Amino acid sequence: MAAYSHQPIVAIATAPGRGGIGVVRVSGRDLSRLVEALFPTPLQPRHAHYLPFNDAQGLPIDAGIALYFKAPHSYTGEDVLELQGHGGPAVLRRLLERCIEAGRDIELRHAEPGEFTRRAFLNERLDLAQAEAVADLIDASSEAAARSAMASLSGEFSNRVNALADRIVHLRMLVEATLDFPEEEIDFLEKYQARSALEEIRRDLAALVRQARQGMILREGLQVVLAGQPNVGKSSLLNALAGDDIAIVTPIAGTTRDKVAQQIHIQGVPLHIIDTAGLRDTEDTVESLGIARSWAEIEKADVIIHLQDARTHNDELDSAITQRLPPRTPVLKVYNKIDLLEADGATALPGVASNSTLGISAKTGAGLGDLRQRLLDIAGWNPSAESPWLARERHLRALTLAAEHMDIADEHASHNDRVLDLFAEELRLAHDDLCTITGQFTSDDLLGEIFSSFCIGK
Numbered sequence: 001m002a003a004y005s006h007q008p009i010v011a012i013a014t015a016p017g018r019g020g021i022g023v024v025r026v027s028g029r030d031l032s033r034l035v036e037a038l039f040p041t042p043l044q045p046r047h048a049h050y051l052p053f054n055d056a057q058g059l060p061i062d063a064g065i066a067l068y069f070k071a072p073h074s075y076t077g078e079d080v081l082e083l084q085g086h087g088g089p090a091v092l093r094r095l096l097e098r099c100i101e102a103g104r105d106i107e108l109r110h111a112e113p114g115e116f117t118r119r120a121f122l123n124e125r126l127d128l129a130q131a132e133a134v135a136d137l138i139d140a141s142s143e144a145a146a147r148s149a150m151a152s153l154s155g156e157f158s159n160r161v162n163a164l165a166d167r168i169v170h171l172r173m174l175v176e177a178t179l180d181f182p183e184e185e186i187d188f189l190e191k192y193q194a195r196s197a198l199e200e201i202r203r204d205l206a207a208l209v210r211q212a213r214q215g216m217i218l219r220e221g222l223q224v225v226l227a228g229q230p231n232v233g234k235s236s237l238l239n240a241l242a243g244d245d246i247a248i249v250t251p252i253a254g255t256t257r258d259k260v261a262q263q264i265h266i267q268g269v270p271l272h273i274i275d276t277a278g279l280r281d282t283e284d285t286v287e288s289l290g291i292a293r294s295w296a297e298i299e300k301a302d303v304i305i306h307l308q309d310a311r312t313h314n315d316e317l318d319s320a321i322t323q324r325l326p327p328r329t330p331v332l333k334v335y336n337k338i339d340l341l342e343a344d345g346a347t348a349l350p351g352v353a354s355n356s357t358l359g360i361s362a363k364t365g366a367g368l369g370d371l372r373q374r375l376l377d378i379a380g381w382n383p384s385a386e387s388p389w390l391a392r393e394r395h396l397r398a399l400t401l402a403a404e405h406m407d408i409a410d411e412h413a414s415h416n417d418r419v420l421d422l423f424a425e426e427l428r429l430a431h432d433d434l435c436t437i438t439g440q441f442t443s444d445d446l447l448g449e450i451f452s453s454f455c456i457g458k
Helices: 032-038 089-102 115-122 128-139 143-153 156-180 194-220 234-242 285-300 316-324 338-343 368-379 393-414 420-438 444-451
Strands: 009-012 019-028 048-054 060-069 079-087 222-227 260-266 269-275 303-309 331-336 357-359
Touching (some): 009 115, 048 089, 079 089, 128 420, 194 393, 222 368, 234 260, 234 331, 234 368, 303 368, 393 420
Parallel strands (some): 222 269
Antiparallel strands (some): 019 079
């Protein structure tokens, strides 16, 4: 994203394609001259006006609703003009071009991705966590994620963070006062009940870290890769989990030549399931390329489901696959086709007794409920402790760093010498980490990275 400027900006704010309604949005410090150039009659702020949208020659482009918001009472905190017309791509492009043409004297330009929301942040209409929640709400893929994103946008997460930061500031104030007047020999920790205040802050911060982990799981989900030799039922399992015929299933080994991905939701948690080519030695060039891609996906996985045929499990090839799987990635051994075991007269699947193994039938659905629960357990999902807001990796990192500084502060407070200057410094560092979440202390590079991931028009 380019350096922030105060030039007015314009963009189509609705998704590409045809729709009943399309919106062109303009934001700038003073849009009065643009409004005069576009419409013969003045627009009353915060009122809906049904008007023709004409080109420079006075010929109609469209007819729709014009809304004019005067600063600071708008989404961006600047003057905002919204033109709501019919949602045809050609109509919206002509409206956009008309705005650029009419706004030449005020240097109106095309908005960059996320620039409207960035201006809302810089004009203190939103803090940074709320601004990120705008993108999360747009990208939400489940009702649970949408509700949590809306809770974050309304300020629930920010309020929790700000309340903790304020309590740390109060504690710092007491420490600094004690450092400024050492001759009074005040036993700071006892007189002001600083130790109990410190413990309460650490406890509440730990709870916030746990909730952030839940919020990040709800936002990010898990990358789950189905791995195994050919014809063990990986594609059938993908279809069963997705509830649809996503992947082609045949009795022919090597049918899947490239990855097939599908997102599913379990209790609102997104799981990105990736079906891969069967792992084996082959002379087929195309299949070999698919197998190489399978191993590349396995290396990136959050969870690996090592699928095996229940009738021939743990054979030499399965053992070789097990040896090659990444050692730091959770692996769930799943034995498929237990329905065929039962048909052959077997009463149980030998060796399936641990939390890392499971017997299923992708054909009949047996064991799939247990498999879904195992995946949630590996993710660390706890529905009873569900976060009311979404969280990002940077939020969790900042909270974790703040918690570490508070732990060090506690060590200084517990030391015989009670080194209060070091105690105060750890409080300051913890406070700064919390403030990066809401954007009080945030680099321009981070802002550019965050807002560049937004869609244009938002």
